[in-house]
Each structure stands twice: as structure tokens, then as C-alpha cells.
Amino acid sequence: MKVRVTVMLKEGVLDPQGKAVEHALHVLDFGNVGEVRIGRVIELEVDETDRERARAQADAMARALLANLVIEDFVTEVIG
Amino acid sequence: MKAAIVVFPGTNRERDMAIALRGVTGQAPVMVWHRDTALPAGVDLVVLPGGFSYGDYLRCGAMAAHAPIMTAIREYANRGGHILGVCNGFQILTEAQLLPGALLRNAALRFLSQDCFLRVERDDTPFTRHWAKGDVFRTPMAHGDGNYIAEAETIRALEDSGRVAFRYVAENGRMDAGDPQLNPNGSMNAIAGVFSENLRICGMMPHPEDLVDPLMGGEDGKPLFTGLVEALVG
Numbered sequence: 001m002k003v004r005v006t007v008m009l010k011e012g013v014l015d016p017q018g019k020a021v022e023h024a025l026h027v028l029d030f031g032n033v034g035e036v037r038i039g040r041v042i043e044l045e046v047d048e049t050d051r052e053r054a055r056a057q058a059d060a061m062a063r064a065l066l067a068n069l070v071i072e073d074f075v076t077e078v079i080g
Numbered sequence: 081m082k083a084a085i086v087v088f089p090g091t092n093r094e095r096d097m098a099i100a101l102r103g104v105t106g107q108a109p110v111m112v113w114h115r116d117t118a119l120p121a122g123v124d125l126v127v128l129p130g131g132f133s134y135g136d137y138l139r140c141g142a143m144a145a146h147a148p149i150m151t152a153i154r155e156y157a158n159r160g161g162h163i164l165g166v167c168n169g170f171q172i173l174t175e176a177q178l179l180p181g182a183l184l185r186n187a188a189l190r191f192l193s194q195d196c197f198l199r200v201e202r203d204d205t206p207f208t209r210h211w212a213k214g215d216v217f218r219t220p221m222a223h224g225d226g227n228y229i230a231e232a233e234t235i236r237a238l239e240d241s242g243r244v245a246f247r248y249v250a251e252n253g254r255m256d257a258g259d260p261q262l263n264p265n266g267s268m269n270a271i272a273g274v275f276s277e278n279l280r281i282c283g284m285m286p287h288p289e290d291l292v293d294p295l296m297g298g299e300d301g302k303p304l305f306t307g308l309v310e311a312l313v314g
Contacts, residue, residue: 016188020189064146065138066138070180070229
């Protein structure tokens with residue numbers, strides 16, 4: 001099964017990359033853009049047929065390596 | 081003093097670290113490869129040097145923190161071993177949760193390669209005993225991800241228990257965490273280095289090993305190494 005892990009900086013952690021992109025979008029006249037946050041998307045092929053088990057494994061992977069819980073939050077979803 | 085330097089794929093500061101250590105111990109440190117599963121017997125100090133281990137993939141230090149040698153380093157730390165992590169070594173120690181906090185992209189997003197001034201926050205540790213509290217020394221820094229961050233209560237605990245090792249300051253010792261001239265990477269409380277609870281693990285972003293010989297332009301970083309030798313062998 002394919003699982004997607006989305007890792008984002010926690011709320012409240014300054015995201016200078018997001019700020020820079022936000023500024024660039026304003027320069028390009030996308031004036032209605034508010035806060036921009038940049039994260040990371042990781043897609044995993046997991047050798048598993050049960051959705052819940054696949055997702056639980058991805059959660060474990062995120063906690064062990066894919067996200068640093070000091071600064072980041074993550075969301076996992078089975079996508080196929 | 082018997083020192084071991086851990087080398088990961090992408091580490092690139094190990095030779096300068098070896099020169100700094102050999103200069104004060106007269107003994108060449110042992111290079112330990114990331115795939116090794118044991119540290120050499122009788123090691124007094126383990127050093128994680130700077131570089132870009134595993135190409136900084138995922139997050140700086142994230143992959144190295146799970147390398148085979150890290151199990152032995154964790155055991156060494158649990159036995160009360162002394163560990164110094166510089167630059168990428170500091171990032172690895174935080175990713176391995178041997179030190180608190182994390183290192184984010186520099187606040188202005190730029191890789192910073194320049195000198196900075198560090199203030200010594202306590203002088204009763206093996207890493208800082210050859211300075212006096214409040215001393216300021218010059219040291220080069222070269223990193224893209226040195227913006228130290230931790231949860232508010234972690235920062236409070238570090239401050240309350242005197243576990244901040246070094247801060248970025250002006251040459252005269254003045255600190256202003258909000259001034260990008262003085263705190264170039266935007267670190268919380270201008271923290272440049274921290275200690276573990278037992279004060280035997282120290283991580284710092286700047287490179288004291290880059291200023292240990294007049295030929296390099298100064299010896300400002302040398303007290304860290306002479307102090308370690310005295311503390312660990314003397």
C-alpha cells in the first residue's frame with residue numbers, strides 16, 4: 001500500500017522559507033496570500049494489505065525518523 | 081588522552097579536529113567509521129565532527145543519528161563518557177536525543193561562513209575550564225542550519241540548570257538575541273552550545289578546532305582542547 005507522510009514545522013516554529021516564499025508571492029502580485037508554510041511530503045510503499053496496519057507502520061516510521069517531534073508535526077494517510 | 085573521531089559519509093571536518101586534538105595530546109585520535117559497532121577500548125573522549133553527514137538528507141544529522149556506531153555511542157554516554165559534537169556533530173547529538181533541542185535553518189536562510197564571538201557561560205566543566213565565566217573568544221562558524229530551538233520549558237530548564245555552554249555575543253560580551261549582527265543564525269537566547277545534564281556531553285555549532293594554531297590566524301579555540309586534556313587525563 002502507498003502511504004503519504006506529510007511533515008510540517010509545528011505551529012509557532014518560525015518558518016523562514018515559508019516567509020521568503022510568501023514575500024515572493026506578494027511581489028508577483030498575489031496580494032491575497034496570507035501565511036505560507038513549507039513542509040515535506042514523503043510517499044512510502046509499504047508491503048501490507050491492511051490499511052490500518054499500513055498507517056500504523058507509517059506513524060511508527062514518522063516518530064522514529066521521518067519527523068523530528070521537537071520541531072515538527074506529521075500526518076499520515078493511506079493513498080492507495 | 082585517547083580520543084576517537086566518528087566519521088560518517090559526508091563528514092569533512094575530521095582532519096582539522098584530529099590536528100587540534102593531536103596538537104594538545106601528542107597522540108593521533110582514532111578514526112571510527114559509522115558502520116563500526118564498537119568504540120576503541122579505553123577512549124577518554126568521542127568527537128562527532130562537522131560536515132554534511134549523509135548529504136544532510138531528510139534533516140541535518142537525522143540519518144547519522146541512526147548509524148550503527150550510534151548504539152555504541154549511546155552506551156558510552158550512558159556510562160558517563162565525554163562527547164564533543166561540533167556543527168554537524170551537534171546536529172547529530174540533538175537528533176539522537178543525547179542533547180535537547182534542534183537546529184533549524186538559519187533565520188536569514190543563508191549559509192553563514194564567518195567569524196563569530198562566543199561567551200563562555202560557565203567555567204566548571206571539562207569543556208570550558210580553561211576559560212573564565214564571561215570570557216569571550218573568536219571562533220569561525222560555517223553552517224546553514226544553526227538556529228537553535230527548543231520548547232519554552234526546555235529552554236527554561238537549560239537556563240535554570242546552567243546548561244548553556246556558549247552564546248553568540250559581540251566582541252565586548254554584549255548579548256542581543258534579536259540582533260542578527262550578534263546572533264547571526266537567530267538561535268533562541270543566542271545559544272551556540274549546550275551541555276547534557278551530567279555536563280559530559282557538549283554540542284556547539286561554531287568550530288573551535290579551526291583556531292588552534294597561529295598559522296590558522298589564532299589559537300582562540302585551543303583552551304577547549306587543553307582543558308579537555310587536563311580534565312580527562314590530568
